[in-house]
Amino acid sequence: MPKEVSDEVLDIKMEADIINARVKAKALAEAVGFDYMDQTRIATAVSELARNALEHAGGGQMMMSPVTALGKRGLQITVADHGPGIKNLEAALKGGYSTKGGLGLGLSGSKRLMDVFLINTETGKGTVVTAKKWVTK
């Protein structure tokens, strides 16, 4: 039986928080019942999302919560920031679009790693990314 797990709320304020976030995500994913492959996918997506918040918005908050629906167990990751918002969301989700000299594959890549990926962004106000992944059996 998977262990009892609770939510994690993390502040993303500096680089070390990115590593911290993915270590926590990996541990939580394992506790929820994800296999090693999925733990890696989730930790990588968390790394990308945390860095996006730090690079583009100067930081943000991340919440990781175990979720259940229709008998499935999963993990929900929410990252919220009060940055400038994503100007060209379509391009950012398509990939290859970067305003910071990166690969431009962070957002599109993490979308591909997760099962559900929702972005709410408002120019000048901030961005909230909600991503979920379900344990497959």
Place this chain on the structure above:
Amino acid sequence: MENSIPILKSGKCLIASPQVALHDKLAIQFKGNLLEKIVQTKVKGLVLDLSAIDVVDSFLVRQIAEIASSARIMGAEVVVVGLRPAVALTLVEMGISLLGVQVARDLEKGLALFNRSWENSCPKK
């Protein structure tokens, strides 16, 4: 917190195998140290062993690609070895390729790759 990723020289190769998670600053520092060491030691190749790294994100991929292309301009080849299956699969799923970076399964195969192109100038074992 000092950068303590050892960079070892053996024959005409450098070998580096980070054992801790590379946060951004450390990755950038590591990149600089590697390139400096390539110049200092005049080696022809660098083997970068990532077998201990459990998460490789797009930022780290960019650093690796920059290490490889900078080294190439300076006359040294780079081969990345030891990528974990979960890391490799994650990168492929994200649509990130390591195109332009030589890869080999492990340290031994990485060194063998260099051996072939430099007539056994690297350690054989």
